[in-house]
Amino acid sequence: MQAKYWTYREMWDELRRLEAAHPNLMDVEVIGQSREGRDIAAVTLTNQATGAPAHKSAVFVDANIHAGEVSANSVAMYWISWCLAHYGEDTQATALLDQHTVYLVPRIALDGAELYLTTPARFRSSPHLYPYTEPREGFVADDVNGDGHILQMRVPAVDGGYAIDEVDPRVMRPRRPGEMGGQYYHVFEEGRIDRLAKTGELPEFAKAHPARRATMDFNRNFPIRWAGESGQPGAGPYPLSEPELRSLADFIHQHPNIAAYAALHTSGGVILRQPSTGDDTVLSQTDRHLFSRVAEMGARVSGYFAGSNYEKFATGHEKVLMPGAADDWLYDHFGILGFTVEIWDLCRRAGARGYGEFGVRHLMRLSPEERTEDERKLYAWATREGGPDAVFPWTPFEHPDFGFVEIGGLNPKFLVQNPPLHLLEEECANVSAFLTGLGLSTPQLIIPSIRVVQTAPGVFRVVAEVSNAGFLPTSSTDKGRELSLCGVCAAIEGDVEVIAGESPTTIGQLDGYGSSSMWIPPGEQRGYVEWVVRGEPGTRVDVVFEGARAGRVAQTIVLDATMDAQDA
Ligand SMILES: [Zn+2]
Numbered sequence: 001m002q003a004k005y006w007t008y009r010e011m012w013d014e015l016r017r018l019e020a021a022h023p024n025l026m027d028v029e030v031i032g033q034s035r036e037g038r039d040i041a042a043v044t045l046t047n048q049a050t051g052a053p054a055h056k057s058a059v060f061v062d063a064n065i066h067a068g069e070v071s072a073n074s075v076a077m078y079w080i081s082w083c084l085a086h087y088g089e090d091t092q093a094t095a096l097l098d099q100h101t102v103y104l105v106p107r108i109a110l111d112g113a114e115l116y117l118t119t120p121a122r123f124r125s126s127p128h129l130y131p132y133t134e135p136r137e138g139f140v141a142d143d144v145n146g147d148g149h150i151l152q153m154r155v156p157a158v159d160g161g162y163a164i165d166e167v168d169p170r171v172m173r174p175r176r177p178g179e180m181g182g183q184y185y186h187v188f189e190e191g192r193i194d195r196l197a198k199t200g201e202l203p204e205f206a207k208a209h210p211a212r213r214a215t216m217d218f219n220r221n222f223p224i225r226w227a228g229e230s231g232q233p234g235a236g237p238y239p240l241s242e243p244e245l246r247s248l249a250d251f252i253h254q255h256p257n258i259a260a261y262a263a264l265h266t267s268g269g270v271i272l273r274q275p276s277t278g279d280d281t282v283l284s285q286t287d288r289h290l291f292s293r294v295a296e297m298g299a300r301v302s303g304y305f306a307g308s309n310y311e312k313f314a315t316g317h318e319k320v321l322m323p324g325a326a327d328d329w330l331y332d333h334f335g336i337l338g339f340t341v342e343i344w345d346l347c348r349r350a351g352a353r354g355y356g357e358f359g360v361r362h363l364m365r366l367s368p369e370e371r372t373e374d375e376r377k378l379y380a381w382a383t384r385e386g387g388p389d390a391v392f393p394w395t396p397f398e399h400p401d402f403g404f405v406e407i408g409g410l411n412p413k414f415l416v417q418n419p420p421l422h423l424l425e426e427e428c429a430n431v432s433a434f435l436t437g438l439g440l441s442t443p444q445l446i447i448p449s450i451r452v453v454q455t456a457p458g459v460f461r462v463v464a465e466v467s468n469a470g471f472l473p474t475s476s477t478d479k480g481r482e483l484s485l486c487g488v489c490a491a492i493e494g495d496v497e498v499i500a501g502e503s504p505t506t507i508g509q510l511d512g513y514g515s516s517s518m519w520i521p522p523g524e525q526r527g528y529v530e531w532v533v534r535g536e537p538g539t540r541v542d543v544v545f546e547g548a549r550a551g552r553v554a555q556t557i558v559l560d561a562t563m564d565a566q567d568a
Contacts, residue, residue: 001085001428002014003078003424004424007117008110011106015043022087025045025097026044027044029042031105032244032248032250034109035242040110040244043102045080045083046101055257057100057442059100059101059259059435059442060255060258060336061262061435062262063106063264064107065109065125066265067122068116069264069266071343071344071424072341075428076106076107082429082436083102092440095440100444103255112125120142120150122141122413125218136211137193138211138212139207139209141189142190149413152189153187154186155402157205159184160184168380170379171379172185174368174372176368193401204401216234217232217234219263219265219322219324219325220325221241222245222329225324232322239324252334256485256548259550260438262340262438263339264431267342267416268342269348270307271305271306271341273339274291286478287477293514294438302433304430304431312359313355326338331477332479335477335483344418349381352377353370382411387421387423391409391411392407394407394409395407442472443473443549446467447465460559461530465527466553468488468512471514473510474547480549481509485548486548487506487508488509488527489547490503490507490543490545491505493542498531500530500531501532507529511524538561541559542557543557
């Protein structure tokens with residue numbers, strides 16, 4: 001398994017190479033194009049010999065919907081390799097691909113990620129102009145000193161809000177109320193004023209308003225509580241306006257066997273679950289139980305923190321928490337148990353306070369002194385453990401707009417937003433363990449027993465039992481049950497006439513073992529079907545159980561006149 005940051009070409013070459021090496025386990029298809037015309041890859045992993053992908057319950061994983069979150073793509077690529085390399089050796093990998101299907105879209109923000117990896121630029125999702133169709137005048141982030149990075153600038157100024165920290169001079173601390181007599185600075189992102197109009201000689205600082213270009217946020221563009229640009233910056237002109245997301249939404253809709261979902265992001269070192277709209281009481285008791293148990297499993301195998309979107313992100317100030325986000329859409333509109341995994345936690349490594357552990361609401365209460373304390377820890381850790389290029393010392397530069405400035409700070413891409421390369425593999429392995437566990441939690445139909453009894457010459461009673469041996473219910477969640485998906489169906493296929501009972505017939509949704517309780521017998525986890533059929537003795541017929549999210553299980557039986565009962 002290779003843990004690396006993949007460019008577009010490298011990623012496609014690797015996917016094609018793996019597909020060629022494992023034709024019975026892996027399939028890669030193009031499901032659409034990015035705005036700039038790059039092919040969006042979707043990967044299917046399953047053992048074709050044990051059943052078609054659509055006949056197994058599936059986990060769906062997407063990654064790198066935010067352009068700069070390239071380690072999410074690294075995790076997806078690593079997990080694909082892990083599944084393939086360990087199939088037949090590792091019991092989990094083998095069970096996952098024999099009994100389930102894995103669908104992955106390893107990179108959604110193809111255009112933005114490519115620029116992120118090959119230039120100093122950073123984008124939220126896409127480099128196309130948004131929300132304005134023409135570039136606007138103002139401050140734009142840029143690598144003004146040409147060192148290949150867009151860092152921070154500190155600009156000496158009497159009205160500056162920052163001072164050099166007395167403990168660690170690399171840290172800039174907020175200037176205290178009423179503080180005077182020192183050297184103060186403006187501190188902001190490395191960049192310049194882009195002048196488009198014939199504005200003459202105007203003061204630079206007064207023109208330094210962000211030009212707001214390329215601020216599209218793909219994970220605010222899903223059709224769930226969508227808020228528009230005025231309610232949620234980056235939301236896009238209308239839900240699913242972006243070609244990348246339209247392709248993704250179509251893919252999800254075309255694969256009704258998806259029973260679990262994970263969206264891979266950075267950073268925070270946390271597995272985020274539902275709900276987003278309030279505390280856990282907004283979920284049904286069953287869904288609260290399913291979400292928290294799977295999230296806790298994830299925390300245990302990955303070493304990450306776990307909690308709900310609401311618990312980690314809500315500040316109390318928002319009207320709607322993160323409108324238009326994928327995990328909410330998959331739960332609210334499809335009833336799919338889904339998670340957002342935030343890879344990499346610099347704060348935790350450094351012993352500082354991060355939202356993954358404490359939540360944003362708690363971090364908001366930190367005093368400026370406490371924040372500065374944490375900032376020092378980040379610098380200290382980055383110097384010790386961050387590898388080369390983790391910390392850039394403040395370096396003087398004669399800026400065309402702002403005069404004397406110093407440029408420096410922490411590496412924004414491969415320290416703050418993503419792990420430095422030497423720590424990437426650890427994150428990939430940890431998150432892969434969760435994804436494997438999530439895939440193995442999806443529903444799985446088994447046939448515990450079939451009885452065939454001849455009741456008259458050429459007339460047989462067939463009683464077949466089905467169970468969901470997976471953790472999740474066949475509807476994935478309680479919400480899925482409410483959305484009235486069809487449940488498990490039973491059919492008898494072959495050269496027989498059904499004279500009592502119906503084929504196909506509906507059994508309904510079945511609980512998984514995750515819904516079981518010591519107080520309630522497991523009647524909801526199993527179902528059965530009974531038919532009386534007429535057929536030639538010796539005829540082979542198939543008993544088939546199938547559910548949209550539960551997959552398909554079949555067993556061949558023989559209408560045997562010599563046997564009174566045949567136990568499977
Ligand atoms: Zn993200």
